[in-house]
Amino acid sequence: MKRFFINTQSLFIVFLSLLVLNVLCESETESTNLAPMEKTEKEALYSAIQGFVGKWWNGSELYPDPCGWTPIQGVNCDIFDGFWYITVLNIGPIHDNYLGCTKNSEFRRDLFEFKHLKTLSFFNCFLSPNKYSIPTQNWEKLAGTLESLEFRSNPGLIGQIARSFGGLTKLQSLVLLENGLTGELPINLGNLISLRRLVLAGNMFIGEIPASLGGLTELLIFDSSRNFLTGPLPNTFGGLTSLLKLDLSNNFLNGKLPSELGNLKNLTLLDLRNNKFSGGLTESLHEMDSLEEMALSNNPIGGSLMGFKWENLQNLVSLDLSKMGLTGELPESIAELKRLRFLGLNNNNLSGNLSPKLAALPSVSALYLNGNNLTGELKFSEWFYGKMGRRFGAWSNPNLCYPVQLMSTGHVPYGVKPCQEEVTLLNIDSKTNLGGENLSQSTSSVASLGCSICGVDGSWWDFRAKEMVSVLLLSLIL
Numbered sequence: 412m413k414r415f416f417i418n419t420q421s422l423f424i425v426f427l428s429l430l431v432l433n434v435l436c437e438s439e440t441e442s443t444n445l446a447p448m449e450k451t452e453k454e455a456l457y458s459a460i461q462g463f464v465g466k467w468w469n470g471s472e473l474y475p476d477p478c479g480w481t482p483i484q485g486v487n488c489d490i491f492d493g494f495w496y497i498t499v500l501n502i503g504p505i506h507d508n509y510l511g512c513t514k515n516s517e518f519r520r521d522l523f524e525f526k527h528l529k530t531l532s533f534f535n536c537f538l539s540p541n542k543y544s545i546p547t548q549n550w551e552k553l554a555g556t557l558e559s560l561e562f563r564s565n566p567g568l569i570g571q572i573a574r575s576f577g578g579l580t581k582l583q584s585l586v587l588l589e590n591g592l593t594g595e596l597p598i599n600l601g602n603l604i605s606l607r608r609l610v611l612a613g614n615m616f617i618g619e620i621p622a623s624l625g626g627l628t629e630l631l632i633f634d635s636s637r638n639f640l641t642g643p644l645p646n647t648f649g650g651l652t653s654l655l656k657l658d659l660s661n662n663f664l665n666g667k668l669p670s671e672l673g674n675l676k677n678l679t680l681l682d683l684r685n686n687k688f689s690g691g692l693t694e695s696l697h698e699m700d701s702l703e704e705m706a707l708s709n710n711p712i713g714g715s716l717m718g719f720k721w722e723n724l725q726n727l728v729s730l731d732l733s734k735m736g737l738t739g740e741l742p743e744s745i746a747e748l749k750r751l752r753f754l755g756l757n758n759n760n761l762s763g764n765l766s767p768k769l770a771a772l773p774s775v776s777a778l779y780l781n782g783n784n785l786t787g788e789l790k791f792s793e794w795f796y797g798k799m800g801r802r803f804g805a806w807s808n809p810n811l812c813y814p815v816q817l818m819s820t821g822h823v824p825y826g827v828k829p830c831q832e833e834v835t836l837l838n839i840d841s842k843t844n845l846g847g848e849n850l851s852q853s854t855s856s857v858a859s860l861g862c863s864i865c866g867v868d869g870s871w872w873d874f875r876a877k878e879m880v881s882v883l884l885l886s887l888i889l
């Protein structure tokens with residue numbers, strides 16, 4: 412019985428090995444039969460990779476058939492005129508088992524010898540504190556084929572964008588994300604008319620945004636956030652009519668937002684947070700009717716929200732207008748944004764009463780109005796306060812209060828004082844407390860007393876009137 416078992420087992424193993432060998436041989440002959448690879452292409456591949464990963468790496472030994480039965484991770488091939496060619500080359504540890512780059516990483520000339528290279532990417536390859544720079548020469552050799560060029564998370568990669576990138580006119584995607592690159596953005600990036608994605612975020616680029624970029628009519632995504640860019644947003648950006656996402660947050664851009672931005676009818680994201688823009692809210696922005704997220708916070712834009720046609724931005728989900736030096740009242744038209752989930756208006760100089768319609772925003776889950784000069788009585792429901800908790804921010808509006816009868820429900824706006832505070836003093840037994848600052852204790856009995864005297868409905872002026880009544884009452888008792 413035992414013998415028999417062992418025999419079947421070993422037989423099975425022999426069978427398996429034969430099968431594997433067979434498959435390997437077949438794929439070898441198949442790939443070589445199907446298409447050979449030019450020696451120059453193969454050697455360029457080995458040498459180019461060796462330049463990044465280190466001299467110890469012997470490609471011809473480890474991967475004798477890189478487009479066939481010994482594929483290299485990060486490398487893709489395709490057949491042109493009966494020969495294998497490299498079409499994709501990803502350098503760096505994209506996946507755990509990928510090769511990392513050596514400290515002495517170098518761009519070898521062989522990198523530019525691939526005749527059909529479409530995608531070239533470098534991830535986490537050039538690390539600090541070592542310094543590397545992008546080669547300035549030879550890029551034109553890839554100009555006929557290269558569609559995607561990516562340098563991502565290479566903090567040791569310094570220096571400027573090679574001007575010769577401007578000749579890569581087949582590029583659809585140029586991503587230079589989170590490297591150590593410096594200098595100005597080359598004007599000739601505007602020649603890359605096939606670009607659909609341009610990501611320059613998280614470097615140390617300086618200077619102005621070239622007006623030439625406004626000619627990239629195919630562009631869908633432009634992200635140059637987290638740099639040191641200065642100057643205005645060029646009005647040529649009105650020509651980026653395909654654009655879906657524009658992120659220029661965290662720079663030092665200034666001036667008024669150009670009215671041409673209103674042409675960006677397909678834009679879904681406009682993120683200009685943390686810049687130096689000024690000159691009031693540009694009226695034409697309401698024409699961007701696809702807009703889902705608008706973030707302009709922390710810019711000295713100033714002005715009022717009243718003249719703006721908020722009701723046109725019906726797709727808006729997130730509106731962040733905090734820290735903008737806004738003045739004037741809050742327009743009721745904001746309450747017509749039915750899809751709005753986030754509304755940040757905190758830390759401005761908004762004044763006047765709040766329309767209770769705001770609480771009726773059907774989708775809202777965070778509403779920040781703290782740090783303004785809003786006045787009068789908050790007329791939102793107990794249910795609203797209960798639902799929102801601290802995601803309704805109304806604190807730091809010294810002249811804002813909520814109706815005292817809400818107190819008994821436990822659902823009150825955080826950090827806001829009840830109206831008619833003085834009335835609450837009636838309930839405090841010890842007269843020695845009357846002079847104190849402690850005005851927060853109150854009971855529903857007092858609240859209803861206050862209301863029977865003052866009425867439920869109240870504007871700011873009612874509020875003043877209520878104060879007067881309570882002061883009168885107090886003096887009577889004393």
Ligand SMILES: *[C@@H]1O[C@H](CO)[C@@H](O)[C@H](O)[C@H]1NC(C)=O
Pocket residue numbers: 469470471472
């Ligand atoms: C790789 O190994 C082969 C033999 O195994 C040797 O002939 C060749 O010179 C080596 N190449 C490099 C670049 O070290």
Ligand SMILES: *[C@@H]1O[C@H](CO)[C@@H](O)[C@H](O)[C@H]1NC(C)=O
Pocket residue numbers: 652653654677
């Ligand atoms: C805007 O989006 C629509 C719908 O996706 C599309 O048909 C149209 O071509 C886009 N406009 C531009 C200028 O790309």
Ligand SMILES: *[C@@H]1O[C@H](CO)[C@@H](O)[C@H](O)[C@H]1NC(C)=O
Pocket residue numbers: 736737758759760
């Ligand atoms: C609001 O206005 C006052 C007086 O005009 C000014 O002192 C204050 O800095 C402003 N606050 C904000 C947050 O803009």
Ligand SMILES: *[C@@H]1O[C@H](CO)[C@@H](O)[C@H](O)[C@H]1NC(C)=O
Pocket residue numbers: 760762763784786
């Ligand atoms: C807040 O508004 C009141 C009147 O509503 C005004 O008297 C006061 O100056 C304002 N405070 C600031 C800092 O603007």
Ligand SMILES: *[C@@H]1O[C@H](CO)[C@@H](O)[C@H](O)[C@H]1NC(C)=O
Pocket residue numbers: 844847848849
């Ligand atoms: C205010 O009330 C708190 C507790 O509610 C108490 O600890 C504090 O001493 C009071 N302060 C004054 C000035 O009465």
